[in-house]
Amino acid sequence: MAVLHILTYPDPRLREKARPVDAVDAALAQLADDMLQTMYAAKGIGLAATQVGVPKRLVVMDLSPQHDQPQVLINPRIIASDGAQVCEEGCLSVPEVFEEVERAQRVTLAYVDLSGEAQRVEADGLLAVCVQHEIDHLDGKLFVDYLSRLKQDRLRKKADKRLRDDTRL
Numbered sequence: 001m002a003v004l005h006i007l008t009y010p011d012p013r014l015r016e017k018a019r020p021v022d023a024v025d026a027a028l029a030q031l032a033d034d035m036l037q038t039m040y041a042a043k044g045i046g047l048a049a050t051q052v053g054v055p056k057r058l059v060v061m062d063l064s065p066q067h068d069q070p071q072v073l074i075n076p077r078i079i080a081s082d083g084a085q086v087c088e089e090g091c092l093s094v095p096e097v098f099e100e101v102e103r104a105q106r107v108t109l110a111y112v113d114l115s116g117e118a119q120r121v122e123a124d125g126l127l128a129v130c131v132q133h134e135i136d137h138l139d140g141k142l143f144v145d146y147l148s149r150l151k152q153d154r155l156r157k158k159a160d161k162r163l164r165d166d167t168r169l
């Protein structure tokens with residue numbers, strides 16, 4: 001297992017639309033393992049392959065308090081949703097930013113698991129938020145895209161400043 005580098009906003013690779021996974025094989029299982037390790041190390045509850053620079057439709061999550069219930073979602077799709085909820089979200093790719101975002105309250109999720117079996121689950125509450133947030137990543141979308149123009153401008157300026165600071169000699 002390995003801890004991978006997590007891309008941060010405004011890295012253009014976070015805007016790539018991920019391609020469907022066509023083979024559930026040992027290499028994919030290894031990537032999922034590495035992503036889980038990376039997510040746990042960063043103290044996150046979800047991570048999309050897009051965030052580690054791999055444009056594949058693969059998501060890992062673990063919402064359990066003991067961090068011992070890893071979930072791997074291959075080619076996840078929301079096939080139905082209803083209701084609305086507002087939740088404060090953060091993202092491993094947008095460090096130190098927490099903002100309220102409105103999402104569906106309930107979703108029906110279809111995905112393939114690591115043994116190649118098609119699965120379908122109902123999710124609500126935080127699990128539904130997490131699923132919607134992670135699938136957005138696979139479509140090149142970030143939670144900050146839902147914020148007002150003013151807030152987005154402020155974030156962009158902060159990120160630009162961070163980039164300048166990082167490259168200062």
Ligand code: ZN
Pocket residue numbers: 090091092093133137
């Ligand atoms: Zn995220």
